[in-house]
Amino acid sequence: MILKKMFIDGKWVDAKNGQTRTIINPFNQEEIATVAEGDQSDAIAAIVAARQAFDQGDWPNTPVTERASIVQKIAELIERDKEELAELESLDTGKTVEESRVDMDDIAGVFRYYAEIGDKNGGEIIPSPVPNSVSKVVHEPVGVCGQITPWNYPLLQASWKLAPALVTGNTLVMKPSEITPLTTVKVFELIEEAGVPAGVANLVLGAGHSVGAELSTNVDVDLISFTGGIETGKKIMQAASVNVKKIALELGGKNPNVVFSDADFETAVDQAMNAVFFHAGQICSAGTRLIIEESIHDEFVKALVERVKNIKLGSGFDEDTQMGPLISAEHLAKVESYVETGIKEGAKLVLGGKRPEDPALQNGFFYLPTIFTDCTTNMSIVQDEAFGPIITVEKFQTEEEAIKLANDSIYGLAGGVWTNDIVKAERCVAKMRMGTVWINEFNLYFPHAPWGGFKQSGIGRELGKLGLEEYTETKHIFHNLDPKPINWFGK
Structure with missing residues (x-):
């Protein structure tokens, strides 16, 4: 059985501790794959790579049209490999392969949607009360993003995080659920094939108490996005306060x-x-x-x-x-x-x-x-x-x-x-x-509409324009075109 590895700094690597995990089919408990089982040390290595790619690499300053073109390429590769991905998803989760085929269409649609709107968030000129000045608002990438996804819709939930993060110029470290990682591993192969630079997108496999905890507490991570249970979400929210990370939490519902x-x-x-x-x-x-x-x-x-x-x-x-x-x-x-x-x-x-x-x-x-x-x-x-x-x-x-x-x-x-x-x-x-x-409908969603909850169902929104904005910081730039001394304290 081929070992599925992690993807860190543009390389496919084993876990530093040498550990592996067996993935089983919930239909019959048959072993379907062996994957690397990383821990805190692997998470740190991935964060270092993402930090360097953001601070010293070209990705954040790459023209958004080029980033969007790569995200569009990922959508095309998902469509090309749709059947393989659907079969992996059904083996991993037990859902019907027809459900998984529908998921793959939706996932490609998410990447395509963000490729299309990625350059529509360039900022705006705002009125300035000061004569001879220009005032504008721009949107810049947040930085290094930690992304933790659940087991029920492994690749769909990953796409909601990956596509907007990439198109806006962030770097990232993703941790899929340790029990359903296979389609996420495959999509990182497609991310590599699409031409995303080394260090920009990193994949660490392993348990939440080690990998997820490091993503939540590490001060070099600027944003943590988590989809999963409410109790884990509360712990992540507390851990993220170490450096006051931006947080995006989708914590379920009782609908x-x-x-x-x-x-x-x-x-x-x-x-x-x-x-x-x-x-x-x-x-x-x-x-x-x-x-x-x-x-x-x-x-x-x-x-x-x-x-x-x-x-x-x-x-x-x-x-x-x-x-x-x-x-x-x-x-x-x-x-x-x-x-x-x-x-x-x-x-x-x-x-x-x-x-x-x-x-x-x-x-x-x-x-x-x-x-x-x-x-x-x-x-x-x-x-x-x-x-x-x-x-x-x-x-x-x-x-x-x-x-x-x-x-x-x-x-x-x-x-x-x-x-x-x-x-x-x-x-x-x-x-x-x-x-x-x-x-007169239930459980319908599409990429153009925001998704998220009130109360303890979470914080922030995924999908839609709001899902793009989650991965940006807003900056106000004021330019005085005719600077003069104020002489407030005299000449």
């Missing part, structure tokens, strides 16, 4: 999906399934809190159960598979514990709640699609992010109650409203405290 009685019933049922069981619920924006108007509650739940119980579990490479496994044994145990808690809290388990009995699935980390009813917001299963194939159902009678329930969370990433009354829909979304709110 409400509100269905009014006047919604298109069949579409809402279908989308309620898609909102949760796509990628086995391992999506930060999954609509796991289904909030249904009481008058249609029973009928809606009945229809939902009938459809959900037919979801086919299996290998991501089987064309009939609709849902793959969870990512690991540890995560499976977490989801099982979550369900046990829900039962103890008094929620009614109406479907699932266990591992499948199919012998063909016993070697994988599978969990049946699960539905709880009779849920209330004082239950931990309604408040805590399960990150699994679980729907909790709440009910409401009035519009005001629906909004109160939707907002009753420490999170504020995303939410949805289903109704054919557009005025009511607009009233609702105006009051929902979330970074993205969909009307």
Whole structure:
């Protein structure tokens, strides 16, 4: 089995400690790759390379059109190698290969989008109150960026960070999740092929407590961007205070999906399934809190159960598979514990709640699609992010109650409203405290629109123009065209 290495200062290298990690397929626990397992020393080496490339290299001062051309080249290479990348992603995560193909199209689109808008952020002339002067605002790269990505959408989340960082002239050190690094390694091969100079983009593989911690605390890192769990995000935020780094945190959500009685019933049922069981619920924006108007509650739940119980579990490479496994044994145990808690809290388990009995699935980390009813917001299963194939159902009678329930969370990433009354829909979304709110839709995103959350779902935005601005510093330049002595203290 070929060892996948790290990429530091333009070279593919082993971990300094000689350690490796075995990557497994969550469908059957088959070993699919061996990768270098770096630690703090490797992170430091990568930071030194990135620092030197930024402070002494040409990349920050390379014309933005040239940087954009390279980012565009990366998009083209991703499209060229789409099938290889999709297969790697499905082997790594267990998701269906069709999902992974869609991801690769989206990832290429992210690089292409930032290549297109990279030169649209050049600054502006602003009015000056001083005669014979020019005042302007410019946007410059932040510097060395530490980037930490999650296991659920390894390459998609990486693209949200890589593309804007590169096009704006930063240098970077990326740490992917240690359990799903394969597509990120492949894309760094494409980054090298596209002509990104040595030291500009560095890849360190390893655990968060060593590599991630160094990126967070090292004073030579100017920005830390993290996507992952809320507790880790809090630690990174504290660690980043050492040198008051810029921070960008996307920390998940517990997302409400509100269905009014006047919604298109069949579409809402279908989308309620898609909102949760796509990628086995391992999506930060999954609509796991289904909030249904009481008058249609029973009928809606009945229809939902009938459809959900037919979801086919299996290998991501089987064309009939609709849902793959969870990512690991540890995560499976977490989801099982979550369900046990829900039962103890008094929620009614109406479907699932266990591992499948199919012998063909016993070697994988599978969990049946699960539905709880009779849920209330004082239950931990309604408040805590399960990150699994679980729907909790709440009910409401009035519009005001629906909004109160939707907002009753420490999170504020995303939410949805289903109704054919557009005025009511607009009233609702105006009051929902979330970074993205969909009307008669769920889990749709595209590169042009910003992504991020309110409250404890994070700080900052990725994607869109705001995602580009995260990787820049704003500078005001004042030029006096006719300087004269002030004589404030006399001649």
